[in-house]
Amino acid sequence: LVPKLQSLVLTHTLLSSWEQVAQITRQLPHLSALHLSKNILEIPKDPAALRDSFRSIRQMVLRGVGYSWDQALQCAEMWPWVEDLVLSPNGISVLRQPPDTLFQQLECLALQDNPISSWETVCRLGHLPRLKSLSLADCDLTSVSFPETPPGQKTPLFVHLVTLNLHNNRLEEWVSIAELNKLASLEDLIVKGNPVTVREKRHITRCLIVSHLGKLQLLDRMAVTRDERREAGIFYVNRFFPLWVQCGGTAEGGTPSPEFVREHPRFLSLLKTYGAPETVPDGKMPSLNKKVITIEIHAPQEPDRGPIRKRLPLSMSVEKLKALVTQLFPRKGSRFCLSLASHEEGKESVLDKERLDLSFYDITDGSRIYVRW
Template identity: 35%
Template sequence: MAAELPEDALGRRVLCGQHRATVRFVGAVPPTEGVWLGVEWDDPTRGKHDGSREGVRYFTCSHPTGGSFVRPSKASFGADFLSVLRQRYDDEESDEEIKVSGKTLKWTEVKERSLESFSVILLENCPVNGPGVDGQIRQTTPNVRWLNLSGSLLCGWDDVAAVARQLEHLEGLHLSFNRLRLPSEIAAHRGAFNNLRVLTLMSCRLTWTQVLECAPMWPHLEELIVEDNDITRLHRPEGVFGELRCLDLSKNPLQQDSLLNLAHLPRLQHLIMTDTDFCDIRFPDAAPGAETSSFASLENLNLSCNRISEWRVIDELGKLPSLRQLWCRGNFLVSDDRNPKTANQMLIAKLPHLCILNGTEVTLQERKGAECDYLKMFGEEWMQSVARSPSRREFSNRHPRYSALVDKYGAPEEGELKKRQPFALKNQLLKITFVFADEESRTPLVKKLPVTMEVRKVKGLLARIMKVPVSDLKLSYTSAKVVGPEYDMDGDLKTLFFYNVEDGDTILVRRS
């Protein structure tokens, strides 16, 4: 049963069933009797209006259908940190797992241990609404290093800081799927996160300005995950993020020209920008083929599932002095022969320091083969440009590494400059294994499909086999060359070729 309506209900976070919301209004809504809560849902599809009813505005929402009126009896305001932890601790039916002193234990096993020994606490999707009595967290769970409070009922950073201040060894904090008010005073919380190294803030509706405003609280942060927020324009971090090594900006609609505002971060090694509509970048401080001073430490760059279609973007990435790993699946880069393998060779040839491409090691033999083939591919064009100065400059701008490859291997011989036969993309068949992730008893299905086949047609084939509607199916795939990453195939009109699905890959089939 829901708790009594607190005096400070306005602005509080609530749980209605399994859905979270923020209280924007408390009061009467004529002609009905009694008190109502006007809530703004985290999921705006649950709402019915924007905070107005019959011409009267009671509150405002950021989404036109993000609001509803609910009775207080339907809303839970949660409980303090230790109350929620103990409730889970006493739940004999729970099959949750938790890490204690480096070991993974069942929750029932954890009951035999003291809370003082906990190094990791997982309270994701639990109704934690605040720290409780000051000092009790420090006394009860003093050794916590990793804390997950994703999907909580915390209202703002003041509450988060009040918890973190009592966890002096806290290194990792997960706060995804929360709606956190900005702190009332940044300076008051500078010491609350002194040991914090990893911070996850997925789907919190944050802007970059808000992230930078909070950043002084995290002086030693090394990894920041802000996937799926409201980040558009990136502003230059001034006096913050000096120790940041990994930044995940995936699924944010970034403005292309603002990326360079991150270029001076001195220790940034890993930048993840999947599904950000990224399509272009320029490093004006470096001529074609030279090295840029931007992103001096950047070693690992993930640009999968974007809109890169021009090879000059890869030439610009070739200016990065430390780039060793690149993920570039799901873009629009194609070679003249439309062969994905040729496109990969061009990526390797254009990026001189690349050691790993899409999770696969680039061996010395592969690099030599890619660079020699690149010399042959454009050798005729290069020879024609040598005699004419304007053409030579134009060729060098489009192929900034070519002269270095000539110095490395020698000029291609005339007999090697034969044009390749056009690649018949439509005739290429891929051997695909379909695994039914939701139906473990169903035997995996192996099919040969044309690389030009659209996702919708793949779904149609599977729908007929499984006897389910096409709209019920959701597809993703894993590479045969790389263990681990799974890539969504959410564009029904896109082809297997677009997603860089290769021979031997696995497509996972799920019911949506």
């Protein structure tokens, strides 16, 4: 009746075997998406014999069917060309590497809501040649590690993985976040809901994650902008520079301890990009809460007024700086924008993070702040 049907939902039906499903799908040559969730389907003795009935299937959804990973691999012999596979939740706790005859076209794999606690077992999927998206949300993962890949290098596993969902796991340590930078293609990460992400204020946590992951474009479904990456990098260098020095590093580089490199593999790269923060003679960082600098506030649209010099604590927020500017340049009902003159001639950085302190930006004695309406 509907030979051109492309998507079919047979969720929670009285179907009891794959042979019965095959009788339906062989009559639908254009069918590409098949949903069979919450069915109890007996696995055939020779799954490969039913391949012709599933030749057009590219998306298979099997939520709550009670299959182990090995049973899912048995079923996959019927539809080895699948590109999108959903297997959550099914009580899967152990994974093994699929044979080379399966999943050569698989791009998206959803394993969320399964009790998978070992990252080592996840790595058995690392050789899938086209895998781009992997969902491990609401599993029991406690750590992420690629021990055979040195810090700063890229793992040969998951080479095409762009999107990774680790929402609501049990990741405890920042080193697990640092390990994710070993994924060569990772651009989209969901990691909220892990213990490691709730110990700091939300914007600080985001800064730390962005600094750890050099290619990230989306974090928890929010875009990582160029300005945000720069601000995060400066914050990261300022925060961990004292520890870098304690572990053997210098403002020019040096050779820090292996433990520091393991936990902060991108620090040297960020240090070279943004430079070392100002230090005091004893080699310790000055307290940002006590550090006071002098800045110049310029208003190009009011040429009759020269620059206004103000001594301000680096702990002052951008929001409070804007309040000060409002007092200095009273224009009722007028919105304005603050920007920091860059060290590069003609370039400016917008100060648009109102809740962040001035210390978050690369502001030093003599820095010029421009106000424009």
